[in-house]
Amino acid sequence: MSAYLWTVILLLASCAGSLSAQSRIFISVRMGSSAVLPCHWRNITSTQSATHSPHVEWRTFAETVFERRGEELYQGEGYEDRVDVPEDNLLKGDCSLELKNVRPEDAGVYESFLLVRRTKRSLRSKRVFLQSVELSVDDAPEESHSENKAAACSAGTIQTSSWITAIFLLFFLLFTSFHLSVDHHLDVVERLAQS
Incomplete structure (x- = not known):
């Protein structure tokens, strides 16, 4: 036995x-400072073609916070001019979300996804989960x-x-x-x- x-x-x-x-991943930052929510996509999937710009999305449970595909980007309501995944970093496999001027209401769970076309001719994409980050904001x-x-x-x-x-x-x-x-x-x- x-x-x-x-x-x-x-x-x-x-x-x-x-x-x-x-x-x-758990991250704690002070109110008013900047935070980097880590994310890497190169080791997650090999289905993304090197000739296409990666399409990354960051979400909370309630909304889309940020989305980038090449030069096109979307910043969610309340996150305008405060969030970014620099295109140069994204092309190198770093999809970390940079969040400036952190507010108490920014606290919560953020998830990142890589959107990959199912086939070359398909217009539909599938989401590949990358990372979950819980952000807490300290106002002490x-x-x-x-x-x-x-x-x-x-x-x-x-x-x-x-x-x-x-x-x-x-x-x-x-x-x-x-x-x-x-x-x-x-x-x-x-x-x-x-x-």
């Missing part, structure tokens, strides 16, 4: 590593800013470790249940063989 338990523990450790690689004075940032980092770590713990417990319960079921069936077979 101990060999099975170690196998499960190793499997869970590898799953936990892959989960943390895909987790949401300078001296308490570092304390709040440390607390936010700690909270993010706790949230990630809670997911890992929950997944570990789920796998452990499933493994234990399976193992008990097998033991029960072996006991029944052994009793039948003896009678």
